[in-house]
Amino acid sequence: MPHNHPRISFIGDGSWGTTLAVHLARKGIPATLWGAFPDNIEQLTRDRENKRFLPGIKLPRKIQATTCLESAVTSAEIIVLSTPSQYLEDVLKKIAVYNLRGKKILSIVKGIENRHLLRMSQLIHNHLGRVPLAVLSGPTIAMEVANKIPSSAVIASKNITLAKYLQSIFHSETFRIYTNTDIIGVELGGSMKNVIAIACGLCDGLGFGTNTKSALLARGLAEMSRLGTALGARSRTFAGLTGLGDLVTTCFSPRSRNRSVGEQLGRGRSIASILKNMTMVAEGVETCRAIDRLARSHHIEVPITHEVYRIIYHHKKPLTAVQHLMKRSVKSE
Numbered sequence: 001m002p003h004n005h006p007r008i009s010f011i012g013d014g015s016w017g018t019t020l021a022v023h024l025a026r027k028g029i030p031a032t033l034w035g036a037f038p039d040n041i042e043q044l045t046r047d048r049e050n051k052r053f054l055p056g057i058k059l060p061r062k063i064q065a066t067t068c069l070e071s072a073v074t075s076a077e078i079i080v081l082s083t084p085s086q087y088l089e090d091v092l093k094k095i096a097v098y099n100l101r102g103k104k105i106l107s108i109v110k111g112i113e114n115r116h117l118l119r120m121s122q123l124i125h126n127h128l129g130r131v132p133l134a135v136l137s138g139p140t141i142a143m144e145v146a147n148k149i150p151s152s153a154v155i156a157s158k159n160i161t162l163a164k165y166l167q168s169i170f171h172s173e174t175f176r177i178y179t180n181t182d183i184i185g186v187e188l189g190g191s192m193k194n195v196i197a198i199a200c201g202l203c204d205g206l207g208f209g210t211n212t213k214s215a216l217l218a219r220g221l222a223e224m225s226r227l228g229t230a231l232g233a234r235s236r237t238f239a240g241l242t243g244l245g246d247l248v249t250t251c252f253s254p255r256s257r258n259r260s261v262g263e264q265l266g267r268g269r270s271i272a273s274i275l276k277n278m279t280m281v282a283e284g285v286e287t288c289r290a291i292d293r294l295a296r297s298h299h300i301e302v303p304i305t306h307e308v309y310r311i312i313y314h315h316k317k318p319l320t321a322v323q324h325l326m327k328r329s330v331k332s333e
Helices: 015-026 038-047 069-074 085-095 120-128 142-146 160-170 183-205 210-230 235-239 241-252 257-266 271-276 284-297 303-314 318-326
Strands: 008-011 031-034 063-066 078-081 104-107 133-137 151-156 175-180
Touching: 008 015, 008 069, 015 031, 015 063, 015 142, 015 160, 031 069, 038 063, 069 085, 078 085, 085 120, 085 284, 104 120, 104 160, 120 133, 120 183, 133 160, 133 183, 133 241, 151 160, 151 183, 151 241, 160 175, 175 183, 183 210, 183 235, 183 241, 183 257, 183 284, 183 303, 183 318, 210 235, 210 241, 210 284, 210 303, 235 241, 241 257, 257 271, 257 284, 257 303, 284 303, 303 318
Parallel strands: 008 031, 008 078, 031 063, 078 104, 104 133, 151 175
Antiparallel strands: 133 151
């Protein structure tokens, strides 16, 4: 761990950003938490608890909260981007006006941008230029990490020196950090697993069993690997924490927002009514549309993703979607 703690700002006060700020503060590293909603920042500053996004977890005094984006960005040596993927571009446009010389960027955002089908690192470079950039991903349910349950994640960057530096900051006895240079594979795994989690939730909602869910998970992993390698990722990345590990966690955890969305869809609720009652974002809802388009543009088959997309955006009946998957032409694995 570096002796002189770097100044770190989290741009986004959701559950995952707040959790990592708490994690660092417990290690004695001060963190600034920026949020776009004054009421939420006022509440968490007053009560020392993010009741909206991370209820029950006390915020250490080393966490400072603010609604001033300029001070959060300009005062930091490390900027951690922690906004939901669909809001990231707007935030990046605001950050781009500040002097970023000497600053390091860490993205913990999972998703694919819908207009140009960009991964988050590509979107960040488009708006901030060639800043030193890494991404953090893995099988990490925020509340479990916040409760110090042993967890692991990966920090990926084309610059391995940067990845190792950030590893030294975030690693602890309850949060084990690995490094990787396959940023494409790490980002795609973290994005696509949310779509497969919706499919596994549909399985739960329809009352199916372990056989169905395990088959969806395994074939979903095949979709991730197939598309990922076509885009330049290493196939072995998908067998690791940010592929299989994250997929299993998101597909089986009762805390998984994406699995929960799928379960409610399987029980007959509309996507509009489900999203209306959610406090936090289920990234897979938007990601399934982007992945479906991305796969089509590269002529890669992603049948599970395609059916999830049809259920959400074309109101296809879940049971019909399952029947279509099962009736596809037979093939070897």
